[in-house]
Amino acid sequence: MFAAGDRVVVAVSGGADSVALLDFLVNLREMGLSLVIAHLNHQLRGEESDGDEAFVVRLAADYGLSVETLRVDVREFATRQRLSLEEAGRVARYDFFDEVAARHDARCIALAHHADDQAETVMLRLLRGAGGSGLAAMLPRSADGRYVRPFLRVTRREIEAYLAARNLSFRTDSSNTDTSFLRNRIRHELLPFLAGYNGNIAARLVATAESLAADEELLEQVVAAAFDRLGSFERTGTRLLVKVLTTESRGLRYRLYRHALRLVKGDLARIGSLHLQSIDRLVHDAGSGASLSLPGGCRVTKSYGHLVFTAGGSGEHPMDWEVPVEGPGRYPLPGGSVLVVEPADSPAGLRMTSPTVTFLDGEQAPFPWLVRNFRAGDRFVPLGMTGHKKVKNLLIDCKVPRDRRWRIPLVFSSSHLVWVAGVRAAAEARLTAPTADVLKVEILGLDPLKGL
Structure with a gap:
């Protein structure tokens, strides 16, 4: 270890x-x-x-x-x-x-x-x-x-x-x-x-888990090889070839569904056997264009010979959401990401930033903040520019899929948009040489430029 x-x-x-x-x-x-x-x-x-x-x-x-x-x-x-x-x-x-x-x-x-x-x-x-x-x-x-x-x-x-x-x-x-x-x-x-039936019940359960874990290690190798044959993982989702899927055993199909969901979702929380059975019915019985919503914001769609798994498209997420930020701290956001705000020293470069980390002037961006998702008409001045740009156009330019844009947090101080988290820093509240109140702002669990 x-x-x-x-x-x-x-x-x-x-x-x-x-x-x-x-x-x-x-x-x-x-x-x-x-x-x-x-x-x-x-x-x-x-x-x-x-x-x-x-x-x-x-x-x-x-x-x-x-x-x-x-x-x-x-x-x-x-x-x-x-x-x-x-x-x-x-x-x-x-x-x-x-x-x-x-x-x-x-x-x-x-x-x-x-x-x-x-x-x-x-x-x-x-x-x-x-x-x-x-x-x-x-x-x-x-x-x-x-x-x-x-x-x-x-x-x-x-x-x-x-x-x-x-x-x-x-x-x-x-x-x-x-x-x-x-x-x-x-x-x-x-x-x-x-324990009244088997005084060593705890040890027997542990031994069962270890035996099944060894089997899982082998089965995961089988699934990985099968995915290489009939699947692909892209920024827009995971795809499986329906024609080949229907020739595989049910056990392998179910494991491939789980593998595809894990790739787009990150885990299998709230995914059970009933969901896998529903996906299998979609493969065998539904026509092209049919889709299925799953827990955790996943959608499975049968489209032109492919079974497509995507995240954020199920309609389970709130269309509009807002989270108040009263000061430094850690704020879980809808969709699974986390906003972290903390005092910091000035970085080596005043414009030092990345899609997932930015530094703000605390005096120019006073609390409370409001973090919410995109609304039609949202505009801001991107760092390095002097003119306004529509947030919608920014997301399109950065090729953020439409069904994932609801997860992108917009950070506002008063009415000023100071950061499109995970995408682009704003000129508003940027650091300058005299800045004394420096705030480091980071988004965890979100990278829309790499498929979220």
Whole structure:
């Protein structure tokens, strides 16, 4: 999982598992790892959540490590994004961990999931109707190497013994006993019940996940080879040849649909077997021009001998959206991107910018800001120009597909458009030599010039 001298972000909640992981990694002296602690305060348990954050900050000081913390109102985020509380927390955490890793140029992010977590995940997915890939559950190392789980074969009992032997203190999350959450019911009710039939049930579930993961590795190679034969990935979407698809086995077809969706969507969240069956009916029974909307803003269209998968065209997204920005911070936006605003020093060049990062003069762009998507008639002065340009024309010039333009955030200070995020900086509020109040503004999870 690690090479000597790696910089590693360690996700630390303050609970037993993450405290044990942190201590273990600190004491891998021979590896010489450079560790950075990341802690997200979900703001779900009031003073208890704040206490967890304070505990992690003290823990970092005790170890002499850097720590990055962030507070996110996960309940409000879940409501705004129409996610369950558990899913919203997961999205917020992983976005934050990715951001910290990028900021510190870390090679990977270490998570404290252990064998009992794995058993719960397998059972959770079984209850929800997952196939082989879902039941493979969590991997010790993600496919891209970004996330690692050193404790995935370690049991909760072994972690508790380690903490006791090392005399380490930790925080206890009161919500872990709340059986209104399905995972907690599995942990406290279902698995103990199944242990009456097999006392080693958790270990058996973990072994099943490992076996299925090995199968998935082989099957993914088969799918990749099949996609090379009958598929293509372009900026406008993913295409599969219908004529060839109909000659393949149902199992391979379903896996190709999943592969295509992952390419355009980035993940398979909320995509289930019923959706794959609907796509298959589209292939076999529908005429050219027929289409299907899927969760997460995806559309599948049968068009002139191709099955075309695109993102952002399902009509599920709000046609008009607005997000207020009161000051520096991190703001999740509709469509999955995140706006990050933070004070900064002046960059080496006053016009130093990129499609996804810009620097603004805080005095010329006072808060509050309003971030919204494109409206007909929007105009601005692009950086380096003196005349106005229609935002619509800019998006056309940059070849941003029509069905993806709704995701492009426009950042306004008062009535002034100061940035077309991910596309072009504005002359308004640009840095000048006397600028003292410098703001770095970055958009994460959005690159329309590279297919979003």
